Amino acid sequence: MAIHDRAGKVAEQQDLISIPKLMSLYYRLVPNVENAAEQVSFGTSGHRGSALLSSFNQNHIWAITQATVDYRQQAGINGELFLGMDTHALSQAAYISALEVLVANDVKVVVQQDESFTPTPVVSHAIVSVNKGKAKDTDGLADGLIITPSHNPPQDGGIKYNPPHGGPAEGQVTSWIQDRANQYLKNRLEGIKKLNYGVAKTAGLVKERDLITPYVKDLANVVDVKAIAKAGIKIGVDPLGGSGIYYWDVIAKEFGINITLVNDKVDPTFGFMPLDKDGKIRMDCSSPYAMAGLLKHQDEFDVCLGNDPDYDRHGIVCPHYGLMNPNHYLAVAIDYLLTHRPQWSSELKIGKTLVSSALIDRIVAGHQRNLCEVPVGFKWFVDGLANGSFAFGGEESAGAAFLRFDGTTWCTDKDGIILGLLAAEILAVTGKTPAERYQELIKEYGTSYYSRVDSPISPKQKAKFGDLNADTLGASELAGEAIESVLTHAPGNGAAIGGIKVNTANGWFAARPSGTEALYKVYAESFISEQHLASLLNEAQALIKQALKG
Numbered sequence: 001m002a003i004h005d006r007a008g009k010v011a012e013q014q015d016l017i018s019i020p021k022l023m024s025l026y027y028r029l030v031p032n033v034e035n036a037a038e039q040v041s042f043g044t045s046g047h048r049g050s051a052l053l054s055s056f057n058q059n060h061i062w063a064i065t066q067a068t069v070d071y072r073q074q075a076g077i078n079g080e081l082f083l084g085m086d087t088h089a090l091s092q093a094a095y096i097s098a099l100e101v102l103v104a105n106d107v108k109v110v111v112q113q114d115e116s117f118t119p120t121p122v123v124s125h126a127i128v129s130v131n132k133g134k135a136k137d138t139d140g141l142a143d144g145l146i147i148t149p150s151h152n153p154p155q156d157g158g159i160k161y162n163p164p165h166g167g168p169a170e171g172q173v174t175s176w177i178q179d180r181a182n183q184y185l186k187n188r189l190e191g192i193k194k195l196n197y198g199v200a201k202t203a204g205l206v207k208e209r210d211l212i213t214p215y216v217k218d219l220a221n222v223v224d225v226k227a228i229a230k231a232g233i234k235i236g237v238d239p240l241g242g243s244g245i246y247y248w249d250v251i252a253k254e255f256g257i258n259i260t261l262v263n264d265k266v267d268p269t270f271g272f273m274p275l276d277k278d279g280k281i282r283m284d285c286s287s288p289y290a291m292a293g294l295l296k297h298q299d300e301f302d303v304c305l306g307n308d309p310d311y312d313r314h315g316i317v318c319p320h321y322g323l324m325n326p327n328h329y330l331a332v333a334i335d336y337l338l339t340h341r342p343q344w345s346s347e348l349k350i351g352k353t354l355v356s357s358a359l360i361d362r363i364v365a366g367h368q369r370n371l372c373e374v375p376v377g378f379k380w381f382v383d384g385l386a387n388g389s390f391a392f393g394g395e396e397s398a399g400a401a402f403l404r405f406d407g408t409t410w411c412t413d414k415d416g417i418i419l420g421l422l423a424a425e426i427l428a429v430t431g432k433t434p435a436e437r438y439q440e441l442i443k444e445y446g447t448s449y450y451s452r453v454d455s456p457i458s459p460k461q462k463a464k465f466g467d468l469n470a471d472t473l474g475a476s477e478l479a480g481e482a483i484e485s486v487l488t489h490a491p492g493n494g495a496a497i498g499g500i501k502v503n504t505a506n507g508w509f510a511a512r513p514s515g516t517e518a519l520y521k522v523y524a525e526s527f528i529s530e531q532h533l534a535s536l537l538n539e540a541q542a543l544i545k546q547a548l549k550g
Contacts, residue, residue, distance in 0.1 A: 004279030046160025067180035084118030089268035090157030117243035119311030121415035167382030167412030236301035285315030372492035
């Protein structure tokens with residue numbers, strides 16, 4: 001994809017959406033249930049869409065929320081439901097719509113004081129804390145709904161469900177909720193209970209709590225905040241206008257850490273954002289274009305941190321280096337944690353998605369620890385983080401979480417705050433930035449060349465992805481090396497990967513269809529050269545194209 005000529009430059013008036021129009025259409029447009037694009041569709045991170053496209057409107061939220069209530073009832077979940085939201089314009093509207101249905105169904109709802117923003121990891125942490133020590137089949141288990149489209153553009157909205165384990169819901173759960181919600185839409189909302197927001201607020205079922213303080217105080221049990229403070233690490237933070245914006249001052253005061261917000265703006269148009277590589281406003285903390293505002297400050301601080309709007313992703317910026325590739329930082333974080341968490345059992349697993357860097361494989365093997373490679377999606381790490389068998393779970397899209405110092409669960413969803421603070425801890429304890437540490441790691445384990453290419457695909461071709469295997473691929477060599485394995489199921493848990501992964505001695509590629517767009521994604525990595533990486537990508541695309549024709 002060609003880089004837009006204004007990528008990395010602050011948005012102009014012409015780039016901004018009309019908030020009044022967006023909000024008006026949220027309430028006035030009714031989705032066409034015969035159009036698949038306007039139905040409820042739960043991907044790896046819940047349902048996402050836009051009011052402008054009739055794919056995220058009031059009827060969707062009413063239907064999804066009632067379907068979630070129905071799921072809770074049949075699953076025997078009757079405790080508090082934590083309701084969080086980020087700073088997207090549609091999140092506030094969806095929050096109100098969700099409350100109307102939850103209260104009408106007598107659900108006890110917990111929200112942040114003053115109905116302010118709540119990051120995804122804070123909701124997960126709260127669920128885990130409330131349910132700690134309770135059996136899975138006991139009364140009073142808490143769960144949560146989080147209203148966010150993650151790093152998506154300002155015109156988008158999203159909603160996702162976290163069951164009592166605190167992490168992203170399993171596929172069978174999201175499918176149940178999705179089908180039930182679409183049935184409500186098809187039946188013109190018949191069966192949905194709802195109260196007017198004003199009435200719902202006075203029903204006594206909505207409890208406003210300070211969710212910031214307990215989360216922040218507990219950070220001392222997962223990150224060495226004392227070391228960060230003692231070393232005087234200067235941290236620059238760009239919240240990218242996201243839901244964690246009010247957390248940093250509390251963290252700074254609680255632990256005496258030197259934290260400076262380089263951007264304190266909250267604006268539903270996100271008009272302060274630099275444009276992403278395609279010229280769109282997108283709060284992607286793994287993109288150097290979207291993070292251009294923070295990159296200007298990289299040499300003013302010891303380390304800089306950025307997060308997406310719901311704070312489940314992290315971006316790490318080091319002086320004289322810039323934004324770290326997410327794969328590179330995951331490798332550094334894992335290496336550091338395996339040598340600086342003495343209470344962790346040596347039997348704990350390190351979880352990675354199969355499209356994350358194989359440098360992680362080499363590091364884990366170097367420490368003689370156990371690697372668990374799973375399909376794409378953080379949901380595959382939830383059980384391991386919940387029962388304490390996974391020390392770490394991370395994915396190449398800059399999302400990860402890890403255990404407390406004592407080896408117990410911190411949260412079961414991605415936490416961009418602790419991954420950001422860990423970067424400061426690494427510097428405080430080792431005297432080296434994560435970028436400097438990465439340079440040391442590649443000298444020991446080899447340099448990684450990694451890339452991803454997206455290509456268009458027809459619905460017919462997309463359906464064939466599930467049939468790909470070694471026979472349909474029909475190849476014995478890849479980029480000059482013998483193919484050692486062809487995977488259709490993840491080696492860590494045996495789950496179908498929804499595509500294919502091909503390994504050689506010094507490289508690999510994986511191909512899988514997008515869950516939300518008419519695209520397929522090819523990931524590749526070489527430990528030889530950029531030229532070898534290019535050959536991997538070219539040959540992989542040719543092989544996939546030919547296989548999908550068959």
